[in-house]
Amino acid sequence: MAVDRSGDEPVYAHYTVPSGGVAEVKLSQFVKNGTSEPYVHHLNYYDKENYLFILDFADAPDDFAQDRMCATFEPIFDPGSGVTVKPAKILFSVTSGQQTYKISSSDATGFEKEGISYERDAVIPLTLSTYAEGGGSGIDTAGTDTEMGVYLRLRSRDTGGYVPVPTNWFVTREGKETGELTGGGISVVLGNAMMGSTSSLGINMKPGSLSAGRYQWEIFLTSSAMAAYPGRLTGTPLYLNFNITDKRYSIQADYQDSSASRLYPAVSTETRQPLLMRIQVKLEYGATADGVIERAGLWKKDQNTGEYIQADFGTLFENLTGTSKDYGLEDSRDLSYTLKDMLPEGTYRLKYELIQTGGGAEQFLTCDTENFIVTP
Numbered sequence: 001m002a003v004d005r006s007g008d009e010p011v012y013a014h015y016t017v018p019s020g021g022v023a024e025v026k027l028s029q030f031v032k033n034g035t036s037e038p039y040v041h042h043l044n045y046y047d048k049e050n051y052l053f054i055l056d057f058a059d060a061p062d063d064f065a066q067d068r069m070c071a072t073f074e075p076i077f078d079p080g081s082g083v084t085v086k087p088a089k090i091l092f093s094v095t096s097g098q099q100t101y102k103i104s105s106s107d108a109t110g111f112e113k114e115g116i117s118y119e120r121d122a123v124i125p126l127t128l129s130t131y132a133e134g135g136g137s138g139i140d141t142a143g144t145d146t147e148m149g150v151y152l153r154l155r156s157r158d159t160g161g162y163v164p165v166p167t168n169w170f171v172t173r174e175g176k177e178t179g180e181l182t183g184g185g186i187s188v189v190l191g192n193a194m195m196g197s198t199s200s201l202g203i204n205m206k207p208g209s210l211s212a213g214r215y216q217w218e219i220f221l222t223s224s225a226m227a228a229y230p231g232r233l234t235g236t237p238l239y240l241n242f243n244i245t246d247k248r249y250s251i252q253a254d255y256q257d258s259s260a261s262r263l264y265p266a267v268s269t270e271t272r273q274p275l276l277m278r279i280q281v282k283l284e285y286g287a288t289a290d291g292v293i294e295r296a297g298l299w300k301k302d303q304n305t306g307e308y309i310q311a312d313f314g315t316l317f318e319n320l321t322g323t324s325k326d327y328g329l330e331d332s333r334d335l336s337y338t339l340k341d342m343l344p345e346g347t348y349r350l351k352y353e354l355i356q357t358g359g360g361a362e363q364f365l366t367c368d369t370e371n372f373i374v375t376p
Contacts, residue, residue: 002030003052004041013039101194103150103221104129108238114299114308114351115157115214115241117367123172124203124242130221131196148194149222152203153185157214157241159361166209172202187222194223205244212246214364245366248287251294252280253352253368256334262372268341275317275337277370279352281329291358292365294327296335301347308349316343316374329354343374 004011013030030039041049105128118124128150152171154163164184171179171188179188190199203217217240255262256276265272283289298316299308314321318338327333349371356363 001054001056002027002039003054004039005050005052011039101130101132101148101221101223102235103219103238104131105219105238105240108217108219108240114310114349115216115243117243117245118205119247120205120207120210120212120244122205124205124217124240126201126203126217126219126240127198128190128201128219129196129198130190130194147189147224148191148197149187149189149224151183151185151187151220151222153218153220153237155216155218156361157216158363163210163215166206168206168209170204172204173199175202210244212244212363212365214241214243216241243364243367245364246287247366248284249292249354249365250282250284251352251354251366251368252282253350253370254278254280255370264339264343264372264374266343266345266374266376268339272339275339275372277335277337277350279333279335281331281354289329291356292329293355293357294329294333295324295353295355296327297324297351297353299349299351300344301349303346311348313337316340316348326355345374345376347371347373 002013002015004013012033013027014033015025015030017025028038028040031037032039105126107126130148152165154165155161156163162184165181165186167181169186170177171186173179173188173190179186186203188201191197219238219240221235254277256278260273260276264275279294281294298311298313300311300315301308310323312321312323313325316337316339318340320337349369351367351369353367354365356365
């Protein structure tokens with residue numbers, strides 16, 4: 001049986017394998033349940049489909065490989081389209097043998113990622129992929145009553161402590177609202193069985209529900225009879241760093257000369273100039289300057305992952321060392337960075353933050369960045 005779950009209502013279709021078996025079954029050979037009409041569905045480029053296939057082996061011979069089977073899925077293109085694709089292979093077990101599942105994400109990573117800044121009413125995108133360890137993208141767990149999901153737990157990177165997810169926040173999956181607030185976090189069901197899958201989530205924040213600061217999502221893969229209520233968390237989580245800004249504060253970083261090149265040669269030349277920055281700060285009504293400082297930091301882009309990792313100023317500059325430099329709050333400030341004779345090539349980012357100090361832990365308020373490149 002095939003269940004097309006791409007639309008608002010599922011479409012059911014079935015196919016009976018003839019005696020002697022077949023090597024290939026096309027979806028167009030399935031018949032819609034309750035009709036004699038074949039199931040035919042044309043796809044456009046970028047269309048997303050969600051199918052559930054139910055395989056009944058009740059009449060299969062006893063000598064077939066029950067523990068490790070492989071189904072290959074391959075789209076059929078219109079003649080002359082010139083489109084090719086690698087067939088998808090799904091490993092599964094009729095006996096529901098044990099498999100270890102893991103989760104990955106192009107958005108989430110380890111602790112060192114800089115973190116994207118959002119305003120308090122933004123939507124944080126999160127794409128998650130689950131897969132079976134050791135190969136394959138899925139396993140038949142029909143009849144085991146096991147759902148697959150994720151549990152998202154919120155932590156403050158300013159204080160190090162966990163923060164209850166505000167009750168007016170919610171999650172969407174493929175554009176539809178989902179998820180349960182439980183145990184101070186959010187549980188989201190990804191599937192009615194442990195399987196290889198890709199899900200696009202959106203974490204919808206609401207204004208006024210959480211103060212500005214640096215935060216981190218801890219993302220656990222869960223499996224239980226009810227994935228929306230995962231119970232004890234196990235395994236290693238993914239981490240997604242992000243920041244929430246306070247719109248009453250703003251900081252803007254620009255080159256003093258707007259026409260200045262953002263490219264700097266790695267080897268010193270007579271024409272290579274110091275890097276000159278102008279930092280401007282503005283506080284709106286209701287913002288306080290008490291305890292607020294400016295903080296400068298240097299980050300370097302990892303060429304393999306695309307992430308920005310914090311670096312020491314001394315890597316590039318003669319007149320500054322350390323991973324950050326704090327300044328008192330001023331409306332406008334000019335900074336000059338003297339470059340060393342020999343510089344490591346790469347893409348760099350100067351980051352300027354406003355930080356609230358005093359009264360315990362520091363609090364991130366807002367930031368701005370400016371990138372430049374050290375060329376060969």
